Amino acid sequence: MTKKVLTTSAGAPVSDDNNSISVGPRGPLTYDNHYTFEKLAHFNRERIPERVVHARGTGAYGTFTLTKSLKEFTIADFLQNEGKRTDVFIRFSTVGGGQDSHDFARDPRGFAIKFYTKQGNYDMVGNNTPVFFLRDPSKFPDFIHSQKKNPRTNLPDPRMAYEFWANYPQALHQVTILMSDRGIPASYRNMNGYSSHTYSFWNEKGERFWFKWHFKTNQGIKTLRAEEAAVADPHGTQQDLVEAIDRGDFPSWTAKVQIMTEQQARDAEVNPFDLTKVWPHDEFPLIEVGQLELNRNVDNYFAETEQAAFAPSNFVPGISSSPDKMLQGRLLAYQDAHRYRVGVNYNQLPVNAAKCPVNHYQRDGAMAGLCPAGGHHHQTSGANFYPNDRDDGPAPDQAVAEPPMPVEAGAWLDRFDTDEEDHYTQAGNLFRIMSDDQKQQLANNIAGGLGQCDASVQQRMLAQFEKADADYAARVAAALKA
Numbered sequence: 001m002t003k004k005v006l007t008t009s010a011g012a013p014v015s016d017d018n019n020s021i022s023v024g025p026r027g028p029l030t031y032d033n034h035y036t037f038e039k040l041a042h043f044n045r046e047r048i049p050e051r052v053v054h055a056r057g058t059g060a061y062g063t064f065t066l067t068k069s070l071k072e073f074t075i076a077d078f079l080q081n082e083g084k085r086t087d088v089f090i091r092f093s094t095v096g097g098g099q100d101s102h103d104f105a106r107d108p109r110g111f112a113i114k115f116y117t118k119q120g121n122y123d124m125v126g127n128n129t130p131v132f133f134l135r136d137p138s139k140f141p142d143f144i145h146s147q148k149k150n151p152r153t154n155l156p157d158p159r160m161a162y163e164f165w166a167n168y169p170q171a172l173h174q175v176t177i178l179m180s181d182r183g184i185p186a187s188y189r190n191m192n193g194y195s196s197h198t199y200s201f202w203n204e205k206g207e208r209f210w211f212k213w214h215f216k217t218n219q220g221i222k223t224l225r226a227e228e229a230a231v232a233d234p235h236g237t238q239q240d241l242v243e244a245i246d247r248g249d250f251p252s253w254t255a256k257v258q259i260m261t262e263q264q265a266r267d268a269e270v271n272p273f274d275l276t277k278v279w280p281h282d283e284f285p286l287i288e289v290g291q292l293e294l295n296r297n298v299d300n301y302f303a304e305t306e307q308a309a310f311a312p313s314n315f316v317p318g319i320s321s322s323p324d325k326m327l328q329g330r331l332l333a334y335q336d337a338h339r340y341r342v343g344v345n346y347n348q349l350p351v352n353a354a355k356c357p358v359n360h361y362q363r364d365g366a367m368a369g370l371c372p373a374g375g376h377h378h379q380t381s382g383a384n385f386y387p388n389d390r391d392d393g394p395a396p397d398q399a400v401a402e403p404p405m406p407v408e409a410g411a412w413l414d415r416f417d418t419d420e421e422d423h424y425t426q427a428g429n430l431f432r433i434m435s436d437d438q439k440q441q442l443a444n445n446i447a448g449g450l451g452q453c454d455a456s457v458q459q460r461m462l463a464q465f466e467k468a469d470a471d472y473a474a475r476v477a478a479a480l481k482a
């Protein structure tokens with residue numbers, strides 16, 4: 001076998017990679033060791049900041065195939081014609097732990113999909129749960145801090161999590177999911193994905209519909225019990241996904257949507273833009289629309305998975321946001337994180353670059369390059385401003401103008417304290433459909449962490465469980481005693 005010639009980062013052939021130039025065999029090194037210095041200096045710069053949340057993850061490429069046209073609801077190009085295939089990149093993750101934490105933490109799982117459509121990238125940045133702990137973005141840093149390590153001891157501290165939850169009852173629904181038997185997926189292949197938020201479609205006539213994504217695993221739901229997770233391989237879910245794809249056992253999900261008209265939203269009893277609540281399936285049935293398959297592993301984990309930059313604001317014509325307050329917080333947070341973590345031109349990296357022409361008047365910045373996909377307008381004709389008189393200067397297209405977003409008539413600006421709203425019915429409904437074994441696992445899982453908390457936190461949590469279902473509180477109380 002003839003090996004490729006080793007080179008410097010500038011491409012020059014290297015004659016010796018093992019021995020630096022020294023003054024005699026026992027002597028010191030000299031300044032002409034620029035090659036050794038290049039290696040050491042690059043090594044010092046190998047890290048970029050890890051994601052502040054969802055730091056540990058696994059990514060892969062695949063395809064989304066539309067099986068039911070959504071033309072009636074949206075002009076989005078990739079949702080028009082049945083059979084249409086769209087390339088995707090998906091990154092799964094845990095939320096709270098750092099890059100070197102455990103794959104089998106009791107934690108929600110991130111489920112982020114980048115659809116490389118003809119009209120630009122559309123990102124669905126969801127989780128494996130249909131709801132979340134919060135509904136106001138201002139609480140996100142507080143909530144995440146309560147899940148992270150104790151700032152003094154640098155150790156996991158379940159007392160912080162329960163102290164936050166005891167003071168913030170709107171989290172109860174998601175806490176019930178997290179502490180249930182679904183709290184630790186056995187693999188990324190064996191879990192569902194949800195947009196969780198309400199988003200909107202709009203169609204050719206300018207009509208808007210609210211919708212939620214559901215991606216149901218075709219591998220079936222599999223989970224680990226707490227005692228199984230405690231002895232599981234910390235790299236288990238990374239290994240499971242990479243090996244399944246390598247052997248051609250491609251995991252897939254059935255894509256479904258729930259859709260609500262503007263009038264139904266006005267009439268809905270539960271606020272359809274409240275991220276702590278689900279939409280009842282009997283009123284808003286799941287409509288099957290496609291198949292999502294993962295079929296290609298990344299070639300380089302850092303270049304692709306680590307530098308992947310998803311943003312809930314990456315919409316395409318026909319898809320947009322909603323009045324969900326949490327979603328609005330997210331619409332600004334992610335690009336800010338990418339500029340800090342990856343760099344201002346993160347969208348030019350191959351994993352993030354659109355597979356359609358990208359034409360704009362943004363200029364320069366660190367690592368600006370010419371995108372191999374033919375995108376990124378670098379003003380080669382000299383047009384770096386708009387409006388201009390040049391034929392090749394890109395111009396906005398009124399045809400993709402979004403219809404006006406409806407807001408509540410006569411609404412006023414204020415801070416609305418929603419603490420008196422019902423945080424308990426949906427958590428109780430979830431508890432009531434659990435089997436006896438599932439209810440007991442839930443109680444035991446809660447008692448594991450809550451048992452380490454002081455009496456006041458325990459009492460406030462028990463009061464929340466009681467409001468959801470008396471049996472929920474009774475079981476947790478008994479598990480705490482045991």
Ligand code: HEM
Binds near residue numbers: 050125126
């Ligand atoms: C106001 C609330 C939230 C804020 C401020 C927020 C912020 C962030 C930030 C800063 C990141 C790291 C981004 C990066 O460095 O690449 C992130 C990652 C992520 N977030 Fe959120 N988040 C919020 C709520 C949510 C919710 C409700 C979901 C799910 C429904 C979610 C799903 C994700 C996922 C899946 C990732 C990882 C994406 C990837 O794989 O790169 N987040 N979030």
